[in-house]
Amino acid sequence: MQYSFSKRIQSVESSAVRDILKLTQGKSIISFAGGLPAEEWFPVDAIRNASERVFRQGPQALQYGLTEGTLSLRERLAVRLGSQRNIQAEADELLITSGSQQAIDLFTRAMLDPGDVVLVENPTYLACLQVLGMYNARVIPVESDDNGMVPEDLAAKLKQHQPKFVYVVPTFGNPTGRVWSLERREALLRLCREHEVLILEDDPYGDLRFTSDRVPNIAALEGRTDDRIVAYTSTFSKTVAPGLRTGWIVADERIIRMIARAKQSSDLHSSVLDQLILSEMLLPEVFNLDDHIHKLSAVYKERMETMATELQKDMWRDTKWNTPQGGMFFWVELPEGLDAQTLLKCAVEKGVAFVPGTSFYAGEPKRNTMRLNFSFAQPETIRTGMERLTEAVSEFFGRYSGV
Amino acid sequence: MQYSFSKRIQSVESSAVRDILKLTQGKSIISFAGGLPAEEWFPVDAIRNASERVFRQGPQALQYGLTEGTLSLRERLAVRLGSQRNIQAEADELLITSGSQQAIDLFTRAMLDPGDVVLVENPTYLACLQVLGMYNARVIPVESDDNGMVPEDLAAKLKQHQPKFVYVVPTFGNPTGRVWSLERREALLRLCREHEVLILEDDPYGDLRFTSDRVPNIAALEGRTDDRIVAYTSTFSKTVAPGLRTGWIVADERIIRMIARAKQSSDLHSSVLDQLILSEMLLPEVFNLDDHIHKLSAVYKERMETMATELQKDMWRDTKWNTPQGGMFFWVELPEGLDAQTLLKCAVEKGVAFVPGTSFYAGEPKRNTMRLNFSFAQPETIRTGMERLTEAVSEFFGRYSGV
Numbered sequence: 001m002q003y004s005f006s007k008r009i010q011s012v013e014s015s016a017v018r019d020i021l022k023l024t025q026g027k028s029i030i031s032f033a034g035g036l037p038a039e040e041w042f043p044v045d046a047i048r049n050a051s052e053r054v055f056r057q058g059p060q061a062l063q064y065g066l067t068e069g070t071l072s073l074r075e076r077l078a079v080r081l082g083s084q085r086n087i088q089a090e091a092d093e094l095l096i097t098s099g100s101q102q103a104i105d106l107f108t109r110a111m112l113d114p115g116d117v118v119l120v121e122n123p124t125y126l127a128c129l130q131v132l133g134m135y136n137a138r139v140i141p142v143e144s145d146d147n148g149m150v151p152e153d154l155a156a157k158l159k160q161h162q163p164k165f166v167y168v169v170p171t172f173g174n175p176t177g178r179v180w181s182l183e184r185r186e187a188l189l190r191l192c193r194e195h196e197v198l199i200l201e202d203d204p205y206g207d208l209r210f211t212s213d214r215v216p217n218i219a220a221l222e223g224r225t226d227d228r229i230v231a232y233t234s235t236f237s238k239t240v241a242p243g244l245r246t247g248w249i250v251a252d253e254r255i256i257r258m259i260a261r262a263k264q265s266s267d268l269h270s271s272v273l274d275q276l277i278l279s280e281m282l283l284p285e286v287f288n289l290d291d292h293i294h295k296l297s298a299v300y301k302e303r304m305e306t307m308a309t310e311l312q313k314d315m316w317r318d319t320k321w322n323t324p325q326g327g328m329f330f331w332v333e334l335p336e337g338l339d340a341q342t343l344l345k346c347a348v349e350k351g352v353a354f355v356p357g358t359s360f361y362a363g364e365p366k367r368n369t370m371r372l373n374f375s376f377a378q379p380e381t382i383r384t385g386m387e388r389l390t391e392a393v394s395e396f397f398g399r400y401s402g403v
Numbered sequence: 404m405q406y407s408f409s410k411r412i413q414s415v416e417s418s419a420v421r422d423i424l425k426l427t428q429g430k431s432i433i434s435f436a437g438g439l440p441a442e443e444w445f446p447v448d449a450i451r452n453a454s455e456r457v458f459r460q461g462p463q464a465l466q467y468g469l470t471e472g473t474l475s476l477r478e479r480l481a482v483r484l485g486s487q488r489n490i491q492a493e494a495d496e497l498l499i500t501s502g503s504q505q506a507i508d509l510f511t512r513a514m515l516d517p518g519d520v521v522l523v524e525n526p527t528y529l530a531c532l533q534v535l536g537m538y539n540a541r542v543i544p545v546e547s548d549d550n551g552m553v554p555e556d557l558a559a560k561l562k563q564h565q566p567k568f569v570y571v572v573p574t575f576g577n578p579t580g581r582v583w584s585l586e587r588r589e590a591l592l593r594l595c596r597e598h599e600v601l602i603l604e605d606d607p608y609g610d611l612r613f614t615s616d617r618v619p620n621i622a623a624l625e626g627r628t629d630d631r632i633v634a635y636t637s638t639f640s641k642t643v644a645p646g647l648r649t650g651w652i653v654a655d656e657r658i659i660r661m662i663a664r665a666k667q668s669s670d671l672h673s674s675v676l677d678q679l680i681l682s683e684m685l686l687p688e689v690f691n692l693d694d695h696i697h698k699l700s701a702v703y704k705e706r707m708e709t710m711a712t713e714l715q716k717d718m719w720r721d722t723k724w725n726t727p728q729g730g731m732f733f734w735v736e737l738p739e740g741l742d743a744q745t746l747l748k749c750a751v752e753k754g755v756a757f758v759p760g761t762s763f764y765a766g767e768p769k770r771n772t773m774r775l776n777f778s779f780a781q782p783e784t785i786r787t788g789m790e791r792l793t794e795a796v797s798e799f800f801g802r803y804s805g806v
Contacts, residue, residue: 001599001630004567009513009661012668034467042462051454059445062646064437098501098670105669109537110412114517130668134512164407196404227404243465243675258412265415265533266508267501271674272646 012133013359020344020353030385031353035174035328036376038303041296042241046287050280054273065272067264068256069096069248073279077248080282084290085206085217087232088224089250095259098270100204100247103233104128104167106266107200107249108135110258117163121149123360123369125174125202128167141362142166146322148180151187158195165198165231170218172205172327175360175371179325185218192229198255203234204247205327207293208375210301213325219250228252236278238328239293244274300328306379307372310386315394328375331357334368335397341367343396352388415536416762423747423756433788434756438577438731439779441706444699445644449690453683457676468675470667471659472499472651476682480651483685487693488609488620490635491627492653498662501673503607503650506636507570508534509669510603510652513661515540520566524552526763526772528577528605531570544765545569549725551583554590561598568601568634573621575608575730578763578774582728588621595632601658606637607650608730610696611778613704616728622653631655639681641731642696647677703731709782710775713789718797731778734760737771738800744770746799755791 020033054061068074074091081087081094097103104127112118114136120128122141132139140161143153148170157163168188170180180188192199201218219232228251235247249259263269281287304324311321311330320333334340340356347353357369377385423436457464471477477494484490484497500506507530515521517539523531525544535542543564546556551573560566571591573583583591595602604621622635631654638650652662666672684690707727714724714733723736737743743759750756760772780788 001632003601003655003657003661004514005661006512006514006516008516009664012664036467039462039466042465044458044462044465047465048455048458051458052451055447055451055454059442059447059644062445062447062450062644063442064439064640064645098673101668102670109409111407111409113409113411127668127671134665134668198406229404237467241462241465242467245670245672245674245676252406254406258406258408261412261415262537265504265530265537266669267505267648268530269648270501271648271677273648273680274674274676277676 008134008136012130020355027351029348029351029353030377030381030388032372032374032377032385032389033353033355034376035373037238037242037328038296038299038375038378040378041299043287043292046281047241047244047277050277050286051273053280053286054276057276061276062272065269065275067260067269069094069270070272070275070279073275073282076279076282081250086220087217087250092253093256094248094250095256095263096270096275097233097247097249097263098245098267099237099242100202100233100235101127102266103247103249104200104202105131106259106262107231107233108132108137109262109266110255111164111198112137117161119154119157119161119163119166120362121168121173122362123175123357124167124362125169126359128202129362139362146178148178148184149188151184151191154188155191158191158197162195163197165200166192167200167202168218169202171203171215172208172324174205174327175329175355175357176331177322177324177327177329179215182215185215185221189218189221189230197229199230201230201232203232204238206234207239208297208300208328209326210297210304211325231255239289239296240278240281244278245271246274246278297326300375303374303377303379303382306382307374307386310383310390313390315390315397318397328373330372330374332370332372333366334370336368338396338400339367340370343370343392346396347389347392350388350392352385352392354389411537411539415533423758430754432751432754432756433780433784433791435775435777435780435788435792436756436758437779438776440641440645440731441699441702441778441781443781444702446690446695449684450644450647450680453680453689454676456683456689457679460679464679465675468672468678470663470672472497472673473675473678473682476678476685479682479685484653489623490620490653495656496659497651497653498659498666499673499678500636500650500652500666501648501670502640502645503605503636503638504530505669506650506652507531507603507605509662509665510634510636511535511538511540512665512669513658514567514601520564522557522560522564522566522569523765524571524576525765526578526760527570527765528572529762531605532765542765549581551581551587552591554587554594557591558594561594561600565598566600568603569595570603570605571621572605574606574618575611575727577608577730578732578758578760579734580725580727580730580732582618585618588618588624592621592624592633600632602633604633604635606635607641609637610642611700611703611731612729613700613707614728634658642692642699643681643684647681648674649677649681700729703778706777706780706782706785709785710777710789713786713793716793718793718800721800731776733775733777735773735775736769737773739771741799741803742770743773746773746795749799750792750795753791753795755788755795757792
C-alpha cells in the first residue's frame with residue numbers, strides 16, 4: 001500500500017544535521033555538527049533540588065496545566081526579562097513553549113496563511129525554514145552582511161512583498177554567529193513599523209556572551225508600547241538544559257491569545273514538571289542562574305578560542321571566518337568553487353563531522369560554507385577534531401588546487 | 404494596529420471547556436466540566452523515586468533527545484503494549500509525543516492537505532475537531548450509535564468522500580463514554596482496508612475499566628501486518644499524571660518517519676526528563692503500574708456509581724444516560740427541545756459546572772446533550788455537586804415544562 005502523505009510533509013527535507021548523525025552512527029566520530037550545549041555543565045544538582053521542592057508541593061503540581069504555562073514561571077520570567085534584558089512584559093504577555101522551536105511553530109501557525117511571505121536573513125536557522133515550509137510560506141531572503149540585514153534591501157522587500165513577518169536571530173545568530181549592530185536593529189524596527197509588519201526575534205544564544213559589549217534586544221528597543229510589532233522568543237535549553245524542553249515567547253497580549261489557541265490544539269500545554277522545576281530555579285535561594293551563565297560563557301569562550309587557534313593554522317589561510325563574540329558557532333567560508341558537502345565526506349573518513357552551510361539558505365545556497373559547533377566538545381577533543389578536520393581540508397584543497 | 408492572524412487560527416473556536424473555566428473562575432464551583440484525573444491518586448512517591456534514578460544517570464540524560472523519543476521508553480512501552488493489549492510493535496514503530504493531543508496534531512500534519520476529508524464519530528473529541536480545523540480538513544460525521552459507527556453509513560461515506568483517515572475513540576469514548584462492539588470494530592477495519600483508508604484509534608481511557616469485559620483494540624485486531632492502516636495513540640496522562648505530558652503513537656514505520664519529520668519542526672522532541680521518569684516507572688522494581696491502574700479503576704468506579712445514584716433520582720427521569728463501563732464521563736441527553744447551554748447558566752448560579760454537548764459535534768449539534776466528568780471530584784463532592792445540579796435541572800425543567 002502506498003501511503004498518501006500531505007504535500008507539506010513531503011516538501012520539507014529531513015534535517016541535514018540528522019542525516020549527518022546517521023552518517024556518523026556507530027563510528028568514533030568527533031562531531032562539530034549539532035548545536036549541543038556542554039552536558040558536563042548541566043546543573044544537575046540544582047535541577048534535582050528544584051524537583052524535590054516541586055514534589056513537596058503535592059500532587060496537584062502534576063495535574064493538567066494552563067496552556068499559557070505555569071503562572072509562577074511566567075511571573076518570575078517576566079521579572080527576569082525586565083531586569084536582565086530590559087524587555088518589559090506582564091505574565092499575560094508571555095507563553096511557555098516546548099523549546100523555542102515550538103514558539104516559532106506556534107507563532108507561524110497563528111499568523112500565516114499558505115502563500116504568505118516571510119522575510120529571513122540569509123543564511124538563517126535551518127529548522128525555522130522547515131517550519132515555514134510546513135505552513136507553505138513563501139520565504140524571501142533579505143541580503144545580509146556581518147551587521148545584519150541590509151536596510152535598503154529590507155525596505156525594498158517589505159514594500160514589494162508585504163510579508164506577514166520578518167524572522168531574525170540577531171544575537172550570535174545560527175548559523176553565522178553574527179551580532180547585528182544597533183543601527184541595523186533600529187533600522188529593522190523602524191522599517192517594519194512603517195510597513196506594519198511583525199518581527200519574530202529569536203534569541204536562544206543571547207546569554208552566552210564572551211565580551212562585555214551588549215547590544216540591546218530588538219524587543220527592548222521597542223519597549224512595552226501599544227501595538228507592539230516585536231515577538232521575542234528564547235529558551236532554557238542553552239542556559240540550563242535542553243532535556244527540560246522549555247522556551248517562551250513574549251508578545252502583545254492579543255498575539256499571545258492566538259498563540260495559546262494554536263498551542264491548545266497542538267499539545268494542550270508543556271510539561272508541568274519541567275516548568276515547575278525551572279520556576280524553582282529562578283528563585284535565588286535555589287539556584288544562581290546568572291552565576292551559572294557567567295561560568296558557562298567562560299567555558300564556551302575557552303572552547304571557542306581553542307577552535308580559533310586551530311583555524312589560524314596555515315592550512316586554513318584561504319578560508320574566511322570571524323571570531324564569535326558569543327553563542328555556539330563558527331561560520332567558515334571555503335574558497336569560492338569548493339563544496340563543503342564534498343569536504344564533509346572526506347572529513348567523516350578522518351573521523352570528524354560538521355554541517356555544510358547549504359541547508360541554512362532560503363534561496364540559492366553558498367556551497368562553500370560550513371558551520372562548526374564549539375560548545376559541545378571539550379578543548380582536548382576540539383583540538384583532536386580540528387587536527388582531523390585540518391587534515392581533511394588539506395587533502396581536499398590539494399585535490400582541488402588550481403580549480 | 405490590527406494584527407492580521409491566519410484564517411486557520413480565526414476559524415477555530417476557543418474550547419468550550421476553557422470558556423466554562425473562565426465563567427467559574429474565582430467562584431466556589433464544583434466542576435464536572437474538565438476531563439481531569441484524580442490528582443490525590445497521582446503516584447508522586449514513585450515519580451520522585453524514578454526521577455532520583457534519572458538524575459543518577461548523569462547529565463547526558465538532560466541533553467537534547469531523539470525526535471522519536473527516548474529509546475528505553477519506546478522499547479519498554481512496546482513490550483507493554485504487546486503483553487497488555489496485544490498490540491505488536493517494535494520501538495521503530497512507536498513515537499513519543501507531548502500527550503496524545505500532539506499525536507493527533509502530528510498525524511494530521513503528516514497526512515492532511517487542506518480540503519481533505521476526515522470521517523469522525525458523532526459526537527467526538529472536541530480538541531480533535533480543533534486540530535482538524537487547524538489543518539483545514541473537511542470533517543464529515545458518520546452516523547453513530549451506542550455500539551460505534553453504523554457500518555452502512557460508514558461504507559457510503561468512505562465511498563463518497565475518499566477520506567484521508569477515520570478518527571475514532573472506540574473505548575470509553577470522549578464525550579459519550581461508549582464502547583464499540585467487536586463487530587463494529589471489525590467492520591471499520593474491513594471497510595477501511597477495502598477503501599485503503601487509514602484509521603486513527605485514540606485510546607486515552609482504555610485502561611480505566613470497571614468490568615472484566617475487554618473488547619480488543621482495533622490496532623490489536625489488525626495485528627502487525629505489512630501495510631498497516633491503523634495508527635494507535637494513547638497516553639500516560641490518565642494512568643500516571645498529565646503534568647508529565649507524555650503520550651505515544653504506534654504505526655507503520657513509514658508513517659512514523661513522516662510523523663517524526665512533523666515533530667522535528669514542531670518541537671524537536673518531548674521533555675526528556677518526563678520520558679526518562681516514565682521509562683523508569685515501567686520497570687517492575689520501580690513501580691507496579693498494573694496494580695496502580697487496578698486501584699485507580701476501582702476509585703473511578705466508585706465515583707461513577709456515586710454519580711449514577713444521583714442521576715437515578717426522580718428529577719432526572721426524563722433524561723437518557725448509560726452507565727459507563729470505564730473512562731471518565733457520563734453523557735446525558737435532556738428531553739428534546741431543551742438547550743444544555745441554558746441549563747449551564749442556571750447550574751453555574753447554583754455552584755456547579757459541566758460541558759454542554761454542542762461543542763463535540765462536527766455537524767449540526769444535539770443541543771440537549773451534556774457531558775459530566777466523574778473522575779476528578781471525590782464522592783462527597785460529587786454528591787454535593789449533583790444535588791446542586793439536580794436543583795438546577797428541577798428549576799430548568801419547571802421553567803420549560805409544557806415547551
